[in-house]
Amino acid sequence: MYDCTESIYLSLMSLHEMKWTDPPAHEWFERELNVFFRQRGIGWQMAGGRVEFRGPQPLEAEISAATGMLKATSRPTAARELAESRLALSRRPNPDVTGAIQHALASLECLARDVVGDPRATLGDLIKRNPDLFPKPLDEAMHKLWGYASEFARHLREGRDPDLSEAIFIVGLAASVASFLLEREQPGLSA
Incomplete structure (x- = not known):
């Protein structure tokens, strides 16, 4: 159809x-x-x-805003990965939920590497090594988000597939976190 x-x-x-x-x-x-x-x-x-x-209008707006901010700050790879996460949700006939999660966190990892200036570290390592990257206790939440993506989208096990609502949640979080990091780096960017 x-x-x-x-x-x-x-x-x-x-x-x-x-x-x-x-x-x-x-x-x-x-x-x-x-x-x-x-x-x-x-x-x-x-x-x-x-x-x-x-997706819900706030999700669509957040993804669009974050993608625009990433492009505006010359981060085309992170922008492309975030856009790919949304495209994965659009796969037909069934959304690619693991792909959406993988791309969303790849975008976030790419951005965090650039913000911190460490091109090789994983997002988990960046969070550990840079205690000011996220305010406490959000740093723990980000670490758990990275762990969730590792467990349910990057290193899969049989019978542990995330559902669409989880993928939508993760993509939305990744877009929001990207906006947070960019706004923190360049205050007023989102205005």
Whole structure:
């Protein structure tokens, strides 16, 4: 069904390019499809002609803000990894929950390495070696977040798969923590 809606979008876009439609039919289709998805509680949205995961509005806003801040501070790798975590949630027919968690924490680790100036340490080591990176007791929470990602997304065991809600939670946390680190590094950046 989602492939079909993407094909309709592309057809309408081609029609618009060949013969001007006002308003552009493909944009109208995308807007109306998203209204339909929201009204029906469907957790997908169309963006740029692609059907993708639609999380709660605060999550979407936080990921977008953090990705923008990462790009603005010349951290394209961390920005790409955070964007990839969201794309993993959009995998069809089933979201890639372990991929979402892996990418989210890779983004955070990449950023923390850059902030601290230690390009080889793991996030867990960075937290231990840099007690001012996070205020207490949030440093412990971050250490546990890293441990969770290691246990449930990076070093898997049979029968211990995270569910979608856990992946959404981790991706949201990673975006929020990235925003925190960037704002702390450059006060006023998020304004």
